[in-house]
Amino acid sequence: MATTLLTILLIACGHVICEISEEPCENFKVSFHHSYVQGDAAVLSCTMLNFLLEHVGNDTYNITWYKNETGKELFGDGDTIRAIDELLWFLPISLADTGHYVCVLRTSTLCFKQAVSLEITTKEDSCIHTPTYLQMLPASSNDNVVCPDVNIFMGKSDSHEFLWYKDCEPIENGNRYRYANNMLIIRTVEPEDEGNYTCVVTFSLNRTQYEASRTIHIDVKEVISYVPPAVINPINNSIEAWPGSPFNIVCKVFTGFSGENDLTDVWWDVNDTRIQNSSRITVGKQKEILTQTGQEVDVQLIFTELKEDDFGSNFSCFAVNGRGSAFAYFLLKPAGPSFLVYVGLTFAILVLLTITSLAIFKIFKIDIVLWYRKSSHHLKKNQVSDGKVYDAYIIYPKNHQSSSSKDPAIFALQILPEVLEKKCGYKLFILGRDELPGEAMADIVNENVQNSRRLIIVYTSTTFGLEDSDIQLERQAGLHDAFIDNQIKIILIELEKVKDYSDFPESIRYLKNKQGAIRWKGDFTEKTLSPSSRFWKHVRYHMPLNAPSLS
Numbered sequence: 001m002a003t004t005l006l007t008i009l010l011i012a013c014g015h016v017i018c019e020i021s022e023e024p025c026e027n028f029k030v031s032f033h034h035s036y037v038q039g040d041a042a043v044l045s046c047t048m049l050n051f052l053l054e055h056v057g058n059d060t061y062n063i064t065w066y067k068n069e070t071g072k073e074l075f076g077d078g079d080t081i082r083a084i085d086e087l088l089w090f091l092p093i094s095l096a097d098t099g100h101y102v103c104v105l106r107t108s109t110l111c112f113k114q115a116v117s118l119e120i121t122t123k124e125d126s127c128i129h130t131p132t133y134l135q136m137l138p139a140s141s142n143d144n145v146v147c148p149d150v151n152i153f154m155g156k157s158d159s160h161e162f163l164w165y166k167d168c169e170p171i172e173n174g175n176r177y178r179y180a181n182n183m184l185i186i187r188t189v190e191p192e193d194e195g196n197y198t199c200v201v202t203f204s205l206n207r208t209q210y211e212a213s214r215t216i217h218i219d220v221k222e223v224i225s226y227v228p229p230a231v232i233n234p235i236n237n238s239i240e241a242w243p244g245s246p247f248n249i250v251c252k253v254f255t256g257f258s259g260e261n262d263l264t265d266v267w268w269d270v271n272d273t274r275i276q277n278s279s280r281i282t283v284g285k286q287k288e289i290l291t292q293t294g295q296e297v298d299v300q301l302i303f304t305e306l307k308e309d310d311f312g313s314n315f316s317c318f319a320v321n322g323r324g325s326a327f328a329y330f331l332l333k334p335a336g337p338s339f340l341v342y343v344g345l346t347f348a349i350l351v352l353l354t355i356t357s358l359a360i361f362k363i364f365k366i367d368i369v370l371w372y373r374k375s376s377h378h379l380k381k382n383q384v385s386d387g388k389v390y391d392a393y394i395i396y397p398k399n400h401q402s403s404s405s406k407d408p409a410i411f412a413l414q415i416l417p418e419v420l421e422k423k424c425g426y427k428l429f430i431l432g433r434d435e436l437p438g439e440a441m442a443d444i445v446n447e448n449v450q451n452s453r454r455l456i457i458v459y460t461s462t463t464f465g466l467e468d469s470d471i472q473l474e475r476q477a478g479l480h481d482a483f484i485d486n487q488i489k490i491i492l493i494e495l496e497k498v499k500d501y502s503d504f505p506e507s508i509r510y511l512k513n514k515q516g517a518i519r520w521k522g523d524f525t526e527k528t529l530s531p532s533s534r535f536w537k538h539v540r541y542h543m544p545l546n547a548p549s550l551s
């Protein structure tokens with residue numbers, strides 16, 4: 001009786017799942033959910049196989065399938081459902097097939113099982129619009145939509161063919177969309193490409209045609225800029241820094257990304273070796289900053305102290321992400337006065353030199369001119385004569401009272417000839433000394449002023465107050481030439497300090513203001529009669545240069 005019961009049970013076990021059997025079987029529970037469309041071909045796979053084979057090793061195994069809801073084992077010779085090795089085929093699938101299918105894997109010693117949940121959706125018209133897959137495409141890129149979960153059909157079938165639909169409209173295989181095996185390639189994805197895409201694969205299996213379809217919802221993600229990274233800083237330049245000082249620079253990389261996860265790697269190299277943290281150098285943490293135009297990645301490089309070595313080194317910042325790579329470098333150069341400072345200094349020195357030379361020339365003008373005349377004297381020797389007889393015509397008041405050296409008559413008749421004639425070799429015309437007797441005064445004056453190269457007017461503060469006719473005549477003749485013809489130069493010599501020029505004639509005042517007067521301070525000493533004294537140098541400076549100079 002017991003034997004009979006056991007036999008019945010065993011027989012039952014052959015076709016019914018042995019839930020009641022004692023066989024210990026590790027249960028992986030429901031691991032997958034699938035949703036297929038009624039009327040399509042479908043296939044379930046015992047996915048734990050690949051994972052378990054590693055553990056099972058070379059041991060022989062066999063796989064059985066059963067439907068949990070009915071408990072019936074499924075075999076390879078089924079009408080529409082066939083269990084062939086690790087695959088369970090539905091050729092085609094029908095609404096009644098909804099349920100849980102359990103795959104059991106046995107070796108000589110082990111047993112595992114795993115259930116796959118299968119859901120069947122109805123097909124409305126010929127258009128399938130319930131998307132069961134989701135794919136995101138970034139805008140502006142060339143991308144493709146993959147018909148998912150069809151590799152088994154492609155691998156096991158004799159032939160296969162794909163057709164694509166977007167929101168139930170067939171997609172033409174052409175310019176913008178191109179069919180490529182199980183993919184649909186979209187050129188330059190646009191927001192309008194969003195929608196429900198259906199791929200239908202037709203394949204033949206053992207000379208029978210089957211069909212399977214998948215519907216994918218495509219989301220187009222607006223990526224503001226889909227650009228390769230760009231290093232904003234450093235900028236391939238040299239940076240001035242003081243050796244021994246701290247230094248800090250940030251590598252700034254624009255990635256333009258505006259999504260959630262952007263994997264941009266940014267790092268610093270020195271001489272093509274990645275910089276590691278040390279006691280002297282710190283590489284900061286990568287920081288992502290969102291700006292108006294897109295993401296920016298910053299990595300700092302901090303030196304506590306710059307060393308000699310750093311100044312020959314090439315520091316570069318690298319950035320790499322899925323869209324490309326970029327780098328830029330900087331070099332350090334020791335700080336010092338800049339070129340501009342040098343230019344400024346040079347300019348300042350030139351200006352200073354010019355000012356000093358001008359000042360020196362102004363102070364020593366007379367000496368320089370006299371020295372020049374003397375040193376170039378031999379050149380002047382052969383100078384063409386200007387037809388004049390005298391170097392200077394002397395005008396002085398003749399009726400002065402005093403008899404000191406301040407007496408214009410003494411000065412004109414004694415001191416001037418003593419120095420200018422005897423010592424310097426000039427030829428003077430002095431009224432009261434050089435005129436021929438009997439000549440008319442006006443003729444003498446006119447003729448001799450015309451024959452002179454300079455007109456020297458000697459006066460004191462009272463000279464023009466008590467003017468006599470001689471000096472007036474002489475002065476007028478000379479000044480007339482000087483002013484009107486501009487032929488003769490006038491030298492004013494003051495014999496004393498003049499406080500008030502109001503008595504002076506307009507012409508003298510004008511000359512005094514324009515060119516100044518030379519003031520005589522001395523008397524008859526050896527020193528004051530030396531041509532190299534300040535006074536005589538000044539007079540000689542104003543005298544013509546064709547006189548042979550003696551000192």
Ligand SMILES: *[C@@H]1O[C@H](CO)[C@@H](O)[C@H](O)[C@H]1NC(C)=O
Pocket residue numbers: 057058
């Ligand atoms: C499986 O068999 C191969 C030879 O057929 C052997 O080299 C290998 O060691 C075996 N592996 C295990 C896990 O027994």
Ligand SMILES: *[C@@H]1O[C@H](CO)[C@@H](O)[C@H](O)[C@H]1NC(C)=O
Pocket residue numbers: 029030068069100115
């Ligand atoms: C299989 O069926 C049994 C009994 O009908 C039930 O207890 C179990 O939860 C089911 N397993 C799955 C994975 O549906």
Ligand SMILES: *[C@@H]1O[C@H](CO)[C@@H](O)[C@H](O)[C@H]1NC(C)=O
Pocket residue numbers: 060061062106107108
């Ligand atoms: C499955 O494997 C077990 C043990 O390896 C074996 O006893 C049984 O006959 C096999 N069944 C089939 C259907 O191959």
Ligand SMILES: *[C@@H]1O[C@H](CO)[C@@H](O)[C@H](O)[C@H]1NC(C)=O
Pocket residue numbers: 129130131167194195196217
């Ligand atoms: C795609 O399918 C979903 C779910 O059926 C639906 O809500 C949506 O409107 C469909 N999209 C388009 C563009 O037809």
Ligand SMILES: *[C@@H]1O[C@H](CO)[C@@H](O)[C@H](O)[C@H]1NC(C)=O
Pocket residue numbers: 082084089205206
């Ligand atoms: C196709 O035919 C071969 C040979 O008859 C058979 O082994 C295989 O299981 C069949 N495939 C399907 C899916 O029925």
Ligand SMILES: *[C@@H]1O[C@H](CO)[C@@H](O)[C@H](O)[C@H]1NC(C)=O
Pocket residue numbers: 231232234235236327328329
């Ligand atoms: C720096 O130089 C590299 C290579 O020479 C170049 O690719 C990069 O565009 C340059 N970067 C800048 C900011 O000039």
Ligand SMILES: *[C@@H]1O[C@H](CO)[C@@H](O)[C@H](O)[C@H]1NC(C)=O
Pocket residue numbers: 276277282283284285
């Ligand atoms: C270097 O050190 C700083 C802080 O000490 C740390 O934030 C950073 O991640 C380190 N960088 C590297 C490349 O180890």
Ligand SMILES: *[C@@H]1O[C@H](CO)[C@@H](O)[C@H](O)[C@H]1NC(C)=O
Pocket residue numbers: 270271309310312313314
């Ligand atoms: C990098 O190379 C330069 C020139 O070859 C050298 O002067 C400098 O010391 C190097 N720097 C480092 C850190 O190796």
Ligand SMILES: *[C@@H]1O[C@H](CO)[C@@H](O)[C@H](O)[C@H]1NC(C)=O
Pocket residue numbers: 271272314315316329331
């Ligand atoms: C610095 O290094 C980069 C590459 O590491 C190189 O392209 C660049 O020319 C170097 N710059 C100088 C000035 O040597």
